[in-house]
Amino acid sequence: xxxxKQRKVVLDIINNSDKHLDAFGVYKLxxxxxxxxxxxxxxxxxxxxxxxxxxxxxxxxxxxxxxxIIPHYHFVCKKCLKIIDVFDLEIPRLKxxxxxxxxxxxxxxxxICENCQKxxxxxxKRK
Amino acid sequence: xxxxKQRKVVLDIINNSDKHLDAFGVYKLxxxxxxxxxxxxxxxxxxxxxxxxxxxxxxxxxxxxxxxIIPHYHFVCKKCLKIIDVFDLEIPRLKxxxxxxxxxxxxxxxxICENCQKxxxxxxKRK
DNA sequence: TCCTAAATAGTAATGATTACTATTTAAGTA
DNA sequence: TACTTAAATAGTAATCATTACTATTTAGGA
Numbered sequence: 001x002x003x004x005k006q007r008k009v010v011l012d013i014i015n016n017s018d019k020h021l022d023a024f025g026v027y028k029l030x031x032x033x034x035x036x037x038x039x040x041x042x043x044x045x046x047x048x049x050x051x052x053x054x055x056x057x058x059x060x061x062x063x064x065x066x067x068x069i070i071p072h073y074h075f076v077c078k079k080c081l082k083i084i085d086v087f088d089l090e091i092p093r094l095k096x097x098x099x100x101x102x103x104x105x106x107x108x109x110x111x112i113c114e115n116c117q118k119x120x121x122x123x124x125k126r127k
Numbered sequence: 128x129x130x131x132k133q134r135k136v137v138l139d140i141i142n143n144s145d146k147h148l149d150a151f152g153v154y155k156l157x158x159x160x161x162x163x164x165x166x167x168x169x170x171x172x173x174x175x176x177x178x179x180x181x182x183x184x185x186x187x188x189x190x191x192x193x194x195x196i197i198p199h200y201h202f203v204c205k206k207c208l209k210i211i212d213v214f215d216l217e218i219p220r221l222k223x224x225x226x227x228x229x230x231x232x233x234x235x236x237x238x239i240c241e242n243c244q245k246x247x248x249x250x251x252k253r254k
Numbered sequence: 255t256c257c258t259a260a261a262t263a264g265t266a267a268t269g270a271t272t273a274c275t276a277t278t279t280a281a282g283t284a
Numbered sequence: 285t286a287c288t289t290a291a292a293t294a295g296t297a298a299t300c301a302t303t304a305c306t307a308t309t310t311a312g313g314a
Contacts, residue, residue, distance in 0.1 A: 002280050038294040099241035106235040114226035165263040
């Protein structure tokens with residue numbers, strides 16, 4: 001594997017962001033450092049970083065969002081699709097189920113966020 | 128809401144299948160009953176049935192798969208993408224987190240299925 | 255039977271992601 | 285330091301799941 005500047009920029013963006021960026025969000029930030037970086041390159045690096053376990057993915061509304069590797073979960077608001085980090089949640093995990101090797105849990109809490117519970121915020125999506 | 132035959136066929140397909148069909152899989156089966164049913168109609172009904180809580184969704188590789196409402200979880204093999212039902216798993220659930228109302232947990236176990244652990248099955252996806 | 259809003263069929267459009275290809279480059283080797 | 289080469293990139297085209305659109309049909313109430 002080659003240690004390219006594109007790869008380093010993509011990884012740094014994820015590790016330094018407190019947002020949960022999708023590929024295009026990473027691309028927009030990456031262009032600040034490398035003005036002609038290709039969107040395909042961003043996708044490829046996000047994919048390989050995910051496979052290596054260097055970053056993690058959370059799926060929201062059919063779109064992959066990326067996050068650094070810090071043990072935590074996510075809450076996703078069904079109305080505005082906002083992603084909120086969830087810490088201090090203990091969930092017991094199987095290592096194996098019926099002969100199938102389990103090495104990962106994808107856990108997403110879903111519901112209505114505090115803001116959207118106020119009735120005048122109905123239906124406003126902030127992606 | 129109108130009680131159309133298309134809606135009934137879609138719901139029956141989910142409730143009578145032990146597979147985890149995606150929209151196109153439902154469409155193919157639905158055409159046996161209604162030969163000119165539209166793919167868009169299948170999507171619309173799957174979406175509304177999901178919103179009403181009549182069926183549930185599991186996301187695999189960026190594609191929605193549908194399942195009946197029976198309390199259980201899923202294991203997804205990272206290699207072949209097979210979905211395996213997981214019963215008898217107790218996971219404690221919050222009702223609320225920092226003022227956010229939690230009414231649903233999306234939980235997917237991921238790993239390598241029994242079959243794919245045999246080395247001669249590497250890389251074969253069965254979608 | 256009539257009426258009407260809702261659902262449908264068929265098709266086009268969208269949007270995230272992947273594939274393709276000529277060019278560039280990281281990194282090992284002489 | 286220059287050479288070599290496989291891997292990565294930029295730019296673009298293609299794919300594919302899903303949604304949007306519109307004329308037509310239909311469920312269900314009056």
